[in-house]
Amino acid sequence: MSVTDTEVLIIGAGGAGTSAALHLAQRGVPCVLLERGLVGGQASGVNYGGVRQQGRHPAELPIARRSMALWHRLVEIAGTDAEFTVSGHLKLARTPEEEAELVAYLDVARAYDLPLRLVGRNALHVDYPWLGPKVIAGSLAPEDGAANPRLxxxxxxxxxxxxxxxxxEHAKVTELAFDGTLFQVAAGERRWRAAWLLNTAGFWGGTVAAAFDEAVPVQPLxxxxxxxxxxxxxxxxxxxVVGGNVYLRQIPRGNVIIGGGHGVSDPAVPWSRPAAEETRAAMALATxxxxxxxxxxxxxxxxxxxxxxxxxIPVIGPSRTTPRLIHAFGFSGHGFQLGPGVGAILSELVLDGATDVPLAPFDIGRWTARAA
Amino acid sequence: MKVAVVGAGPAGVRAVEQLVAAGLTPLWLDEAPDGGGRIYQRPPAQLSRDARRLYGFEAKRATALHATLDALKAHADWRPNTLVWHIDPHRRRLEVLSAGTQATLDFDAALLCTGAMDRVVPVPGWTRPGVTTLGAAQIALKTQGCAIGDKVVLLGTGPLLWLLAYQYLKAGARPAAVLDTTAFAHKARHAPGLLAGGAVFWKGLYYMAAVRAAGVPVYEGVRPRAITGAGDQVSGLAFETARGAARTLACDAVALGWGLKPEAQLADLAGVPFRFDADQHNWLPERDIAGRTPVPGIYLAGDGAGIGGADVAERAGARAALALLEDTGRPVPQDTVAALDAALARLAGFRTALERTFPFPADLARAVPDATLVCRCEAITAGDLRAAGGTPATGTARELNRAKAFTRLGMGRCQGRVCGPAGAEILAAALNREVAAIGRLRGQPPVKPVPLAEAAE
Structure with missing residues (x-):
């Protein structure tokens, strides 16, 4: 059985994995990206398409800021804007408690230089006369927007x-090992060896981490x-909305994309489908x-x-058990905007041994206390 | 045991008949106001054409089916005007909209008799008002008693092309011309295989002969070039004759279609696997001759399980109901089962011959000009699709669902029901691959559009 040698192996071709491959290749590093299905086939390809900074966990904001710079350079980087538009992101409150959350987040945003503008009830219904009467306040992030995740x-x-x-593509990893010097990875009959391994396998990132003795409590979403x-x-x-039980956007061609609730899935197939009752609940919330x-x-x-x-929040950063293994998975339903930036960060961790974004909150050690 | 039967065409009626005879009270859902399916669709009460004039040679069958349907309504949980927009095979639930009211209905077993629709190949100008499918023109005739124009050209291939031409004649709406993309010599070569069809075959020959005898211009082996017109008015059909001569026929309406395709979305959502059938040149849900699928509790019958026609559908509906009864431990009359199996096997041979006589013109689909719309809902042209199979910024779409993701083909209101077959041919040609090798458009709920306000919880 022939073995292909490379410098960096990447498992999982979502936004983070493909961006990492791109950034490594641009700096002349040989790398191989293995994807069990087609690139962008799961979370990165079928999500809502929000390119949003507002409302994120404070720890994610530095990554989101870096990623946003890449989104603006997408045409230059990837030859398409992937229908990225800066439409603004308007987060809405339907109760006084929700409004209080919007107000509280203003301080977070200020600390990370994220422009936000609170819009009170009267102004909101003047600016957006199509909003329903239950909406009492909004917070507008003018830099945020949306894109087409399929592209x-x-x-x-x-x-x-x-x-x-x-x-x-169609390279589902079947064996994973570290021999003390190199990572040995097989997908059926094909084998690769590499000095570095990047785990950008989304939900399945948990399986990759577990193979190196650092299991984490990741669940399919x-x-x-x-x-x-x-x-x-x-x-x-x-x-x-505050709480996130519904979200929607309209694209200029007229379709309205609505998300809310959770579907059902079987990652072993993999197979997923929306749940009718959740779809119907989201319809009611949207109207x-x-x-x-x-x-x-x-x-x-x-x-x-x-x-x-x-x-x-995701796991991002070096393994606690294995040298030259770096994780970036478990983006918990909001990784689409982060993907391009995370790939750049991963390439810096490999090539420079450091990055300018604080990664401590994402350390895998928070789940693997034994190793930590 | 709660059995759900979806559809009240020939297959659905005969299925419910068996279930009721076995003492069950099935849940029976149908989109139409009063059942009958497409082939035996019933006109509104105020239309006075009698069955003989509506259904021709099939009047007796239609009348018998309608009588059975009417008699069964009281013995079933009969729900007309009902769209089944989703099926959950794990929790065994249907999501339905009945005249604006949403319901979630449980079942233990489901028998899907979802019928068929026209298969279309885009022709430049096909999106112009005045162009319909053959099936739509037939429905307009049956339910409204009207022709789609004064000078109507019928274009395509298959039994429906000739049946509709004959029905138009009988209704006093003489077609301006019949254009069959299948050459006469090809049909003649395959005719011997059709003898197994018995009366159906002879009726088909009769329709063709009657259309010719009435002096309707008939062109066979043609290649359509464009439906011409100005604004929203059709003025003509340009085509190439079998000998390669360019011709134009003046007309004010065109009905077109190239055979039928199963409405198999519910089977797809139920998790039934599909296989490519070379004769029907389409993906069909897997099932045995009795209609059992690999998914427990899911049975298929009629054209929705693979095109077979109304006579097959009646028998397949009965057979699938008997299979369901047998699988749930109920006694079934073995002589009836044996007779149905024998008939279905014989008719399957006839259907194969029919498909070979009137083949889907894949070459026409592959040659659709770049500028022609393929996906009407999302305004995707043949050129857009070919570009997706080339080297766009997203990389080459090597299979159909990728092309859907990149171009939006099949993402609109029809969900690929209209554009799917031709779109697959165009992409396959661009990739230089067999159409069977590029996959099929995945079904996604809802089966048909549902208004937010009606479906919302």
Whole structure:
């Protein structure tokens, strides 16, 4: 059986994995990216498409800021803007308690230079007359927006290949080992050896980590998504709510994309599907937010598989058990915006031994106390 | 045991008949106001055409089916005007909309008799008002008693092309022309295989002969070039004759279609695996001759399980119901089972011959000009699809669902029901691959669009 040698092996071709391959290849490092299905087939490819900084855990904001700079350079980097538009992200409150959360987050945003503008009830209903009466306040992040998730990762993958990275699709990893010097990885009959291993395998990142004796409590997360037929374009900002039980955005061609609740999945297949009762609940929440959506028809619904951590922030950073193994997985349903930046950060950890973003909050040691 | 039967066409009616005879009270759902399926669709009460004029040679069958349907309603949980928009095979639930009211219904076993729709190949100008499918033109005739224009050209291939031409004639709406993309010589070569069809075959020949005898211009072995017109009015059909001569026929409406395709979305959502059938040139849900699928509790019958026609559907519906009864430990009449199996096997041979006589013109689909819309809902042209199979910024789409992701083909209101077959041919040609090698568009709920306000919790 022939073995292919490379410098960096990457497992999982989502946003983080393809961006890492691209950044490594651009700096001349040989790398091989292994993907069990097609690039961008799960969480990075079938998500809502929010390119959002507002509302993130404070620890994620430095990564989000770095990633946003890459989003703005996407045409130059990947040959397409992946329909990225800066539409603003308007987070809405429906109760005084929710409004208090919006106010509290202003301090967080200020600490990280994230521009936010609180919009009170009266101004909100003047600026956005299509909002339902239950909405009492909003917080607008003018720098945020949305993109088409079906395009981002395939475009990053094409750019990575053009820069010299090798990307193997339909390559489900079947063996994983570290012999003290090199990582030995097999996908069926094919084998690779490398000095470095990047674990960007989404939900399945938990399996990769467990192979190196650092199991983490990652669970499958399947967002419940749907889209309407095209209707008159009137919802400019990407809309969210405090608590996150519904989110929706309209693209200029008219379709409204609505998310809310969770679908069902079986990562072993892998297989995922929206749950009808969750779809129906999200429909009700969406029409409460924007009542004129009531007459629109939903034409399609879908889901995918992401990895969720108990504290809802990912694992990013070096392994505690194995040298030159770096994790970046478990993005807990909000990794789409982060992907490009995380890939750049991973390439810096490999090549420079450091990055300018604090990663301590994402340390895998928070789950593997024994190793820590 | 709660059995759900979806559909009240020939397959659904005969399935419910068996279930009721076995003492069950099935949940029976159908999209139409009063059942009958597409083939025996019933006109509104105020339309006075009688069965003989509506259904021709099939009047007796139609009348018998309608009588059975009407008699069964009281013995079933009958729900007309009901769209089944999702099926959950694990929790065995249906999501349905009945005249604007949402319901979630449980079942122990489901028999899906979801029928078929026209298969379309885009022709430049096909999105112009005045162009319909053959099936839609037939429904307009049956349920409204109207023709789609004054000078109507019928274009395509298959039994429906000739049946509709005959029905138009009988209704006093003489077609301006019939254009069959299958050459006469090809049909003649395959005719011997059709003898197994018995009366169905002779009826088909009769329709063709009657259309010719009435002096309707008939062109066979043609290649359509464009449906011409100005604004929202059709003015003609340009085509190439079998000898390669360019011709244009003046007309004000065109009905087109190239055979039928199963409406198999519910089977797909139920998790039934699909295989590519070379004769039907389409992906069909897997099932045995009795309609059992690999998914426990899910049975299929009629055209939704693979095109077979109404006579097959009636028998397949009965057979699938008997299989369901047998699988749940109920006694079934073995002589009936044996007779149905024998008939279904014989008719399957006839269907194969029919498909070979009127093949899907994959070459026409592959040659659709770049500028022609393939996906009407999302305005995706053949050129857009070919570009996705080339080297776009996202990399080459090597299979159909990737092309869907990159271009939005099949993501609109019809969910690929109209554009799917031709889109697959165009992408396969761009990739220089067999159409069977690039996969099929995955089904996603809802089966048809559902309004937020109606489906919301």
């Amino acid at each position: 981002l990762v395939p475009a990053l993958a094409r750019a990575a290949r053009a820069a010299g990275a090798v990307i193997e 399947s967002p419940n998504m749907m889209v309407t037929e095209p209707i008159r374009y009137f919802i400019e900002p990407n809309l969210g 409460a937010l924007v009542p004129s959506l009531a007459g629109a028809c939903v034409i399609r619904s879908w889901s995918g598989i992401d990895g969720e951590m108990p504290d809802h």
